[in-house]
Amino acid sequence: MVNPPRKSDLTQSIVKAEVIKVDPASGAPSSGRALRAQGRRTMQRLLDAGLKVFAKRGYHVARVDDIVKAAKTSHGTFYLYFTNKEDLLRALAVDCAEELTALSSTLGAVSRDQKGWDELRYFLGNFTKTYQRYGPVIRAWMENQVQDSEIDRLGVKAFTAVGDVLGRRMKEAGVDYTVSETVTVAAFMAMLERVSYGVASGRIIEDEDLLIDTMTSIAHRGFFGASAILD
């Protein structure tokens, strides 16, 4: 039988997720200004507000006005910390890229058996965690919403890091029949990201564990050659 949707150990994955989180305060001021405690707090409030507002209807639609309202501060203050909306996104992108890169190291070998399924399951759980916070940034990358090439580069780099690991693990799994590696990896990431977005946006309503289990099964078979019927 296949992957008896073993209730994944959520606590465990949370613990690991903590380990992944790389200095969340890394959102350093774009300008070189040294910040004191109060300034750092305000900046963090703005970063959080940015994520929150971007999450609602996307980066493009978000207004600086919405962000400062959410951060309970003023326009003037916003421009004290960021040169513009894009600059705020950039700061978030840096953090997000770090987290994604760290994430890429949490995927071990994916065998075709239950052990491989578990491994994949764990990885997808971690991705979901990251998406819960940085979804808006990942979405902005995925939807090509960014003009700024520097931010784009960050995204490409982070996605490549994850994609490389996926590709390597697929090869190890002996998935030699895959016709185009580029497309395969892209397809995997696309599926992952969009489904996560569907959940975040409320379009897909499903129990989180069930969701991850389903994605894991699909990926295990579709990308890692697991048989639909395990014995």
Next chain:
Amino acid sequence: MVNPPRKSDLTQSIVKAEVIKVDPASGAPSSGRALRAQGRRTMQRLLDAGLKVFAKRGYHVARVDDIVKAAKTSHGTFYLYFTNKEDLLRALAVDCAEELTALSSTLGAVSRDQKGWDELRYFLGNFTKTYQRYGPVIRAWMENQVQDSEIDRLGVKAFTAVGDVLGRRMKEAGVDYTVSETVTVAAFMAMLERVSYGVASGRIIEDEDLLIDTMTSIAHRGFFGASAILD
């Protein structure tokens, strides 16, 4: 071995695509005005221009000014045919929904063998064709770019039509182990759409046939339970 990437009959699929296309002039003026030949031509120019401009950086970013320039006409004329930018999208959405609905009927039973692969391959080829024209509309739905709920409803309906067929075919294929049907179907559509967008946006560069072959193999195994190794 499975699915010897049989060179798909492109001509054939084009022919079928023609059949699919349901009255391309169906984008009737929202205002309900009766149009003479010249008027119909102008309107078609605007619709085409809309698709072209939306394709570049998405519906939201597109300016009415860009559209009228691409259509070689004026602002005044635009508002003669459409009540606003959204109205143009709606007209395109109607056509796109029809095409997607028609598309959903082109997927036969997907067995786990080569025949099933071919069937799936044919369907994905058709989807690709549709995306080449209506990509911007599908993208707008997928990225939640639309405010107007009527347009959204059109999208949901069309996606449901396709999703239903997919779900039915999966069930027929005996993929009963799939944990959540909602998620499964969503994952399939997401993969399909995003990879198509990746190609359209130039981010994924790959030979079209190879691309479709790859997607087919992944889907065949991931969603329809085909074994990685057929004998």
Next chain:
Amino acid sequence: MVNPPRKSDLTQSIVKAEVIKVDPASGAPSSGRALRAQGRRTMQRLLDAGLKVFAKRGYHVARVDDIVKAAKTSHGTFYLYFTNKEDLLRALAVDCAEELTALSSTLGAVSRDQKGWDELRYFLGNFTKTYQRYGPVIRAWMENQVQDSEIDRLGVKAFTAVGDVLGRRMKEAGVDYTVSETVTVAAFMAMLERVSYGVASGRIIEDEDLLIDTMTSIAHRGFFGASAILD
């Protein structure tokens, strides 16, 4: 005695000034848009309003809002014709540069006698005319108010044209004792411009003819070596 402040023939200088005026409608739309009669009128209204508002407290202090109010139009309309305030200045600068260049050809040989005085008087009268219209632009150049290097170049070119003629005429007059030509010409232009500005700004209140006569006498002696006492 020198220069019996012969009442200068104002009419005549006006006539010549007309000749000088090089296509006042030359303020073509910065963008390539072709303009109809109404559009040209609006644009001209904005150009005139620009001069008027710049005249009040200078280019820098002027607000786009003041300009559109003076032109009895809206913000939107302003940006239809000019990309920003600087662009409006540029359009004016082009016209002004043409007029200054034309002006430079209206100075004949300046002998040390009454004839030379008359020649100089005529030239200064013409300059005054030009300043009455384009003073704000000349002032912006003189006060280094412009960031844009293209506008600056226009100014330098026009000033050089005038300066060159002055320098040539001085040399012809045998003013070999002048220690630095650069400084001499600069001093002449500076005097001319600032006194004109003084009048335009209301700081210097003096009868126009008397003013020009005075400037002529100073310049005739200071720059062209005329004796204070002619016999």
Next chain:
Amino acid sequence: MVNPPRKSDLTQSIVKAEVIKVDPASGAPSSGRALRAQGRRTMQRLLDAGLKVFAKRGYHVARVDDIVKAAKTSHGTFYLYFTNKEDLLRALAVDCAEELTALSSTLGAVSRDQKGWDELRYFLGNFTKTYQRYGPVIRAWMENQVQDSEIDRLGVKAFTAVGDVLGRRMKEAGVDYTVSETVTVAAFMAMLERVSYGVASGRIIEDEDLLIDTMTSIAHRGFFGASAILD
């Protein structure tokens, strides 16, 4: 021949300049607060920074932020010593006005011979010195950049002091043919100021001694009736 550009005694003029300088610390705090040593130092740093920053692109363009950065202090501190940006200018204007007034007493009788030329030369040298420090303030007056009428009054007063001396010396020299005294004096000051600004701004590049010599010769002939050819 006239005025063999006798190498002016720079040292001497510097010495005299020192004499002119009237209590440089006179820029007392507008608020009237008594200041200790540290406070006086901070204030002086701000005043110097003001001059430095104003020199770059003018009073209007200068930002308080630039000033505090140049003074290596903070916004808060700035407003501890000055009520606003204009107040800083006012403090500088007071000092500048004193220096200009003192300057006006350094011009003796200007005869038409070499002795007169030397006298004028000395005066212009002194003016140049003053401009080197207070140029930005003088420029602000000259370019009408100040809103505040009190500052303006200071400027008018200082300029009048200098102008009066000039006028008196011209009359003494028997320059009775000058048509309008107002205009004559204005022209002289304008020439002086703008050429100095040209040098300060880097637009005019010329050896300082040569520059002063040239100005002296022009003024000697143009305003004081010296003959171009002395015997």
Next chain:
DNA sequence: GATGAATGAGATTTCATTCAT
């Protein structure tokens, strides 16, 4: 039918000045 012109609401951004520590 078609078009260029005009509009104004709303978004972004700057910066002198005040506040709190």
Next chain:
DNA sequence: TATGAATGAAATCTCATTCAT
């Protein structure tokens, strides 16, 4: 005495939509 943080009024600019010919 000093400072970093915060503010908000005012300026710039964009763009969907309406108007007049």
